[in-house]
Amino acid sequence: MKYLDAVYKETLRYYPPVIHFVNRVCLSDITIRGQFYPKGSIIKAQPFTIHRSETNWEEAEVFNPDRFMNENGEEKTSKDGLKWIPFGVGPRYCVGMRFAEMEFKTTIAKLVDTFELSIWGDGNGEEMIPECNGIIMRPKGPVRLQLKKRK
Numbered sequence: 001m002k003y004l005d006a007v008y009k010e011t012l013r014y015y016p017p018v019i020h021f022v023n024r025v026c027l028s029d030i031t032i033r034g035q036f037y038p039k040g041s042i043i044k045a046q047p048f049t050i051h052r053s054e055t056n057w058e059e060a061e062v063f064n065p066d067r068f069m070n071e072n073g074e075e076k077t078s079k080d081g082l083k084w085i086p087f088g089v090g091p092r093y094c095v096g097m098r099f100a101e102m103e104f105k106t107t108i109a110k111l112v113d114t115f116e117l118s119i120w121g122d123g124n125g126e127e128m129i130p131e132c133n134g135i136i137m138r139p140k141g142p143v144r145l146q147l148k149k150r151k
């Protein structure tokens with residue numbers, strides 16, 4: 001379960017499905033880190049950009065669930081919750097977060113329990129190309145895997 005949790009977090013870090021919608025409107029004039037924003041400005045925090053920034057994550061372009069585990073195989077908690085924001089942040093963060101987490105973990109656990117999964121074809125697989133339909137980032141083409149029922 002600990003590794004599944006790390007895979008869940010790393011999947012959402014690497015490919016945050018919602019890449020545009022963490023927006024906030026300034027209710028008054030404000031200056032943040034020397035940058036002035038007048039009242040009414042819309043500020044966007046883009047999860048994809050934040051998740052792939054080397055300032056926030058070591059080897060940000062590498063998919064590595066281990067980054068969420070410590071040397072004892074225990075869950076590593078980040079003190080800075082603003083580096084991982086697939087569900088947004090603050091009082092208006094995603095109300096479906098816990099449901100989505102349960103769905104993800106149940107599906108993966110059931111799949112892995114029932115089937116042996118391997119990469120389709122020659123074992124090298126195909127490059128998974130993400131695309132954004134304006135709202136959601138998802139695979140552009142089919143994701144092909146081989147499934148062998150466990151005995």
Ligand code: HEM
Binds near residue numbers: 088094
């Ligand atoms: C992996 C799945 C999901 C992702 C990545 C996701 C992501 C997000 C993000 C980034 C926001 C904006 C949060 C912010 O502005 O700080 C949001 C808002 C919201 N999400 Fe999700 N979401 C997911 C699943 C769901 C599910 C399953 C539901 C409902 C069952 C849901 C319902 C909502 C609602 C109602 C809001 C608006 C909350 C508000 O404005 O107060 N989401 N979600």
